[in-house]
Amino acid sequence: MISLAGLNTPQQKAAxxxxxxxxxxxxAGSGKTRTVTYRIANLIENHGVKGKEILGxxxxxxxxxxxxxxxxxxxxxxxxxxxxxxTFHSLGVRILRKDIEAIGYHKDFSIYxxxxxxxxxxxxxxxxxxxKSFDQKDVLxxxxxxxxxxxxxxxxxxxxxxxxxxxxxxxxxHVYRYYQDKLKFYNAIDFDDILFLTVKLFKDFPDVAKKxxxxxxxxxxxxxxxxxxxxxxxxxxxxxxxQNLCVxxxxxQSIYGFRGADIRxxxxxxxxxxxxxVVKLEENYRSSNPILTLANEVIAKNKNRMIKKLWSxxxxxxxxxxxxxxxxxxEAQVICDEINHYQSDGKPLSEVAILYRSNTQASVIESExxxxxxxxxxxxxxxxxxxxxxxxxxxxxxxxxxxHDEISLRRILNVPNRGIGNATLDKFLLHAxxxxxxLFEALRAASKTEPxxxxxxxxxxxxxxxxxxxxxxxxxxxxxxxxxxxxxxxNFLEKMYDNPKQIQRRREDLNRFIEGAKRFQxxxxxxxxxxxxxxxMLLQDNQDDEKGDENDVRRNEVTxxxxxxxxxxxxxxxxxxxxxxxxxxxxxxIASGENIEEERRLCYVGITRAREKxxxxxxxxxxxxxxxxxxxxxxxxxxxxxxxxxxxxDRTTFGHLTKDEAKQYQKxxxxxxxxxxxx
DNA sequence: GGTTATTATTTTTTT
DNA sequence: AATAATAACC
Numbered sequence: 001m002i003s004l005a006g007l008n009t010p011q012q013k014a015a016x017x018x019x020x021x022x023x024x025x026x027x028a029g030s031g032k033t034r035t036v037t038y039r040i041a042n043l044i045e046n047h048g049v050k051g052k053e054i055l056g057x058x059x060x061x062x063x064x065x066x067x068x069x070x071x072x073x074x075x076x077x078x079x080x081x082x083x084x085x086x087t088f089h090s091l092g093v094r095i096l097r098k099d100i101e102a103i104g105y106h107k108d109f110s111i112y113x114x115x116x117x118x119x120x121x122x123x124x125x126x127x128x129x130x131x132k133s134f135d136q137k138d139v140l141x142x143x144x145x146x147x148x149x150x151x152x153x154x155x156x157x158x159x160x161x162x163x164x165x166x167x168x169x170x171x172x173x174h175v176y177r178y179y180q181d182k183l184k185f186y187n188a189i190d191f192d193d194i195l196f197l198t199v200k201l202f203k204d205f206p207d208v209a210k211k212x213x214x215x216x217x218x219x220x221x222x223x224x225x226x227x228x229x230x231x232x233x234x235x236x237x238x239x240x241x242x243q244n245l246c247v248x249x250x251x252x253q254s255i256y257g258f259r260g261a262d263i264r265x266x267x268x269x270x271x272x273x274x275x276x277x278v279v280k281l282e283e284n285y286r287s288s289n290p291i292l293t294l295a296n297e298v299i300a301k302n303k304n305r306m307i308k309k310l311w312s313x314x315x316x317x318x319x320x321x322x323x324x325x326x327x328x329x330x331e332a333q334v335i336c337d338e339i340n341h342y343q344s345d346g347k348p349l350s351e352v353a354i355l356y357r358s359n360t361q362a363s364v365i366e367s368e369x370x371x372x373x374x375x376x377x378x379x380x381x382x383x384x385x386x387x388x389x390x391x392x393x394x395x396x397x398x399x400x401x402x403x404h405d406e407i408s409l410r411r412i413l414n415v416p417n418r419g420i421g422n423a424t425l426d427k428f429l430l431h432a433x434x435x436x437x438x439l440f441e442a443l444r445a446a447s448k449t450e451p452x453x454x455x456x457x458x459x460x461x462x463x464x465x466x467x468x469x470x471x472x473x474x475x476x477x478x479x480x481x482x483x484x485x486x487x488x489x490x491n492f493l494e495k496m497y498d499n500p501k502q503i504q505r506r507r508e509d510l511n512r513f514i515e516g517a518k519r520f521q522x523x524x525x526x527x528x529x530x531x532x533x534x535x536x537m538l539l540q541d542n543q544d545d546e547k548g549d550e551n552d553v554r555r556n557e558v559t560x561x562x563x564x565x566x567x568x569x570x571x572x573x574x575x576x577x578x579x580x581x582x583x584x585x586x587x588x589x590i591a592s593g594e595n596i597e598e599e600r601r602l603c604y605v606g607i608t609r610a611r612e613k614x615x616x617x618x619x620x621x622x623x624x625x626x627x628x629x630x631x632x633x634x635x636x637x638x639x640x641x642x643x644x645x646x647x648x649x650d651r652t653t654f655g656h657l658t659k660d661e662a663k664q665y666q667k668x669x670x671x672x673x674x675x676x677x678x679x
Numbered sequence: 680g681g682t683t684a685t686t687a688t689t690t691t692t693t694t
Numbered sequence: 695a696a697t698a699a700t701a702a703c704c
Contacts (some may be wrong), residue, residue, distance in 0.1 A: 060693075089694045113694095191694050258692060358691050363695095380693080414681090421681045539694060564692050586691055602692080625689070626695065 001044040002074065007031070014279040015039040017246065018047055021273035023224075023266070027310045028295070028608035029286025030569065031071055032248055036220060038081070039246065041074040041281050043218055051082035052524040055216035055238070058087055059256075060222050061411055061541045062379065063568045067222070077442050084216070089539055092194040095201070102205050103197060108531065110188040110398050110405045111538045114140075115391070116189055117179075119407055122177035125171070134171045142172045143158070143179060147192035148228045150199065150262030185438070187404040195230045202237030209237035209605045215453065217244055223567070224249035224269070228260035243273060251306050252299050253605050255564060257598045267306070290319045291614050294645045295607040298636055302597045320614035320646040322579070322605075322637060327621040327628070328361075332368035334651050336619070339374055339558060342573065351377060351572035355606050357584045361558055361577060364518040369558065377563035386539050389493065389506045390513055394534060396483055400468050401530050403440040409441070416492035419456050427453075463487070476528050477517040487567055504529040512539065563602045566609050574610035579634045580618035603636045616646070 004012045011031055013037040014024045017379035040056070043049040044189035058064045068085045085089075094530050097107055112120075121136045121143075128134075146152075151159050153176040163169045183189060189197060202209035219238055221227065224247035227235070241243050249266045260296060270276045284292055292312055299305070325331035339352060354365060362378060369376045385394060395408035403409070414420045431449050432442035446457035456569070470486075471479045484490065490507065495502050519530045520536065535541075559571070563584075578584060607614060622631050637646070 012682095087694070111694095196694080253691075259694085360690055418680085419681075423680055541694095564694065586686095588691060623695095 002041045003069060003425050004042065007038060009037065010279050010281050011035045011038075012248075013277075014281070016460050017041055017277060017279075018043065018242055018296055021245045021269070021276040023269045023276050023306070023317070024246065024281065025266075025278065025306070026101075026250055026281040026282060027246055027308060028250065028253065028605070029284040029292075030281035030310070031283075032250075033568070034279065035281065036222070036246075036248060037067060037070040037074055040220070044079055046074060049218060051080055052084070053215070053220070054083055054220070055091075056083070056085040056220040057222065058085070059226055059566075060565060060568075061087055061090075061539070062565065063087075063222060064090075066568065067499050068631055072471040087539070087541075089191065089194050091539060092198040092234070093535060093539065095198050096194065099201055099205075099208050099298045100197065102208065103201050105184065105189070105197070106187050108187070108402050108460050110186070110402045110408070111194070111535060112125040112183065112188050112190045112407065113385075114191075116188070116407045118265055119410075120179050120182050121175055121618075123182075124175040125347050126212075127178070128171055128174045134168065137171055138168070139175050142168070144192050145260060146172075146176065147196045148230050149403055150233060151286060152197070152200075152228050156396060159477060175351055184405045184408075185404070187402050188407070192230075195234060195294070199233045199237065202234070202240075206240065209240050210249055213238050213241040214494060217242060217442050219243070221247045221251075223253070224318075225251050225254040225263060225266045226256040226259075226261045227265045228256075228262055230258050230260070232262070232265050234322075242675050245273060252302075252601055253567060255567065255598060255602050256596055263304075280308065284307055284310040287312065287608060288314050288317040288612055290645070291607060292639070294614070297601065297640055297643065297645055298607060301636075301639055304608050314459065317612065317676075319644075320610075322617065322633070322648040323615060323617040324633070324648065324650045324652065325617055325619045326652045328364045328623060329368065330652070331577060331617050331619050332365045334371040335577070335615075336367065336368050336374060338575075338615070340372060343374070346607050347572075349556045352575070353561070353566065353571040353573070353609065354575045354577060355561060355563050355609065356577050357563055357564050357586060357602065359562060361583070364506070365560065365577070369560075374558055375556065376558040377555065380540075380565045381560065387506070387509050388411045389489075389509055391400055392489075393480070393483070393510065393513060394537065395470075396467070396487070397480075397530055397534055399440075399464065400471055401534065402436050403464075406439045413460070416488060416495075418460060420453070420460065424450070424453055428457075429632055471530055476521045476530065476533055477514055478516050479530075488548055526534060567605050569607055571609060572611045573605070574615070576606040576614065576616045578618060579616045580622075580623075580631045581634055582619075582631065583622075584610045584634050584636070600636055603634070614646075620652070633641055 004015050007015055008031075009210055014022065014035050017039065024032070024035065026035070036056075042052060043054060044051060056064070056067060064085050064087055070621060071080050071085070071162050072360060073084065086094075088263065093111070096109070098108060100109065118136055118142055121140045125136060125139065127135055146156060149161070152159060153173070156162055156173055156176060162173070183193070219235070221235060226249070235245070245271060247266070251263055251266055254261055270278065287295070289312060292310055296309060323334060325334055327376060332426060335354065339349070343349060359380065366376070366378065378434065385391065392412060395411040398405050398408040399412060410425060411630070413425060428439060428442045428446075431445070432439045435442060443457050443461060449455040450457070467483055467486065470482050474482065489510070491502050493506050498504070517533065520533055524532065582590065584603055585596055589599050591594055616637070618633050621628050623629075
């Protein structure tokens with residue numbers, strides 16, 4: 001038996017709930033994950049539900065992993081076995097790998113990331129003849145928006161989103177169709193398709209939806225405030241045979257508007273699922289009182305929200321700090337100094353996190369941490385697979401797995417350089433078009449169509465054949481190593497870059513990739529297929545990575561990540577950096593004049609990650625596009641400056657010290673200087 | 680036809 | 695600062 005006695009009253013109500021829909025409105029730090037994991041344990045231990053009948057869906061793999069670990073501390077391993085705790089996208093891929101053939105795709109589809117997407121859009125825009133030129137990214141994000149709202153390219157022209165007077169609408173219409181046709185021809189799908197096609201599958205074949213709905217009798221959706229219309233439809237399909245749906249969320253933490261998240265999903269839950277039970281968790285167990293007060297006041301300025309106020313029994317401690325720093329390096333140095341002190345007090349770095357609005361802020365801090373010898377881990381950011389050499393490698397793997405993947409094939413055709421340039425490529429693209437075949441097949445037929453280039457091409461084709469053979473017998477890491485050898489990739493690196501440091505860095509990246517393949521192999525054994533590996537890579541699912549340390553202890557490292565990836569996590573000490581205008585709120589948001597509230601929620605999310613200590617920083621000067629720009633404190637804090645909810649210290653003038661301390665500091669500084677000169 | 684140099688342009692957030 | 699588009703050069 002699992003006892004729910006350790007939970008507070010509303011938590012107990014939520015955890016004890018078994019059948020029918022339930023909405024849990026869980027404020028930041030209100031013990032959401034605890035409640036949810038107890039509910040899962042309760043279903044299994046006390047109500048005879050089997051693990052495999054439970055599906056828990058989260059937004060990030062980090063959250064899924066966290067939940068998995070927490071459930072494991074409550075349940076014995078055999079009992080928790082079979083539980084499905086995963087992200088929307090992983091779930092979608094899993095379903096599509098099984099059933100996508102019903103809607104006319106092959107099972108071995110490739111998944112395209114944003115750079116693959118851009119190349120198709122670029123191509124589509126080239127053959128869309130208009131006087132005006134269109135921004136690739138704008139068009140691509142429009143297509144993403146449409147997909148996330150469930151609008152197919154056929155439906156677009158007649159949808160509410162199409163504006164006949166807007167040239168962008170016409171461009172988008174053309175590109176959307178071209179893009180979708182190409183993807184299908186390449187046997188590829190993009191991230192949004194993962195959900196879009198799953199929903200299409202469910203709509204066109206209700207029996208398939210029924211199958212999954214019956215399999216997953218109890219469904220849990222985390223961060224429900226961030227679901228978009230597509231995810232809503234997906235959930236509708238999964239609950240087509242029952243209403244055992246538990247959604248958990250907090251409207252104040254809705255931060256995925258750019259991905260089509262629709263706050264109405266949570267606000268109107270009771271309308272969509274009749275007789276839903278609603279539970280509110282408002283007691284905060286996480287943050288010290290001053291931090292919580294600041295958070296409450298920051299978010300109170302938003303107009304669009306369900307009014308609630310988090311409260312806590314925790315004691316008064318020191319006020320949050322706001323540091324005004326000189327420039328970005330200074331900001332990083334000051335933080336590193338402080339972390340060093342913290343560490344020499346014998347405290348664990350695993351309880352320290354540095355949060356920022358955008359990944360571009362990370363690199364300065366990262367190099368400063370490295371200089372200061374402070375161990376750290378960075379979540380998200382420039383991912384390994386985003387680097388050029390890794391993309392090349394993955395492109396090889398992808399072509400080996402799915403030869404129709406033209407984007408990848410084109411990427412590697414002349415990498416390393418083998419004398420097959422753009423002009424040759426264009427010729428073969430034309431042949432392919434005339435013959436109605438794929439580029440791959442057109443290349444195969446090179447001796448008939450382009451005898452002058454045939455030898456080069458066929459040599460390349462033989463290489464691919466050989467690699468395919470290798471991967472069918474060798475293990476994944478062996479295969480990758482052989483791939484690098486056979487393509488002579490290391491020599492290519494030497495030739496490409498003259499900076500030896502850069503060559504070294506790229507070599508290390510490749511080694512890291514091989515290491516990753518090894519871990520993947522060890523963790524998944526016979527299931528460590530090429531397909532699964534590439535998929536994991538793209539979906540950022542690193543569960544095998546983290547598996548390294550057997551005990552549940554977090555490594556003694558500072559964690560760096562964006563505010564978006566920090567949602568759902570908590571730390572003793574939080575450094576929230578760049579709390580300045582045009583960073584938080586972001587410049588783009590200010591310019592658009594919309595969604596400032598979402599930026600404020602982001603700020604709120606950041607503040608509420610902290611348990612004991614919160615330090616916010618901003619720079620008076622920041623380097624942008626190589627130039628120094630003057631910056632100012634964020635409006636989110638300006639609004640509250642009179643209320644004394646935090647202490648501002650100017651770190652450029654020793655403002656964090658008292659007058660006496662400052663004098664002392666200056667004295668010792670000069671003494672040191674004199675010593676140095678005398679030496 | 681293929682490779683390299685120059686210049687333009689850009690940086691939100693995630694799967 | 696880094697990348698993509700364009701121009702100039704083998």
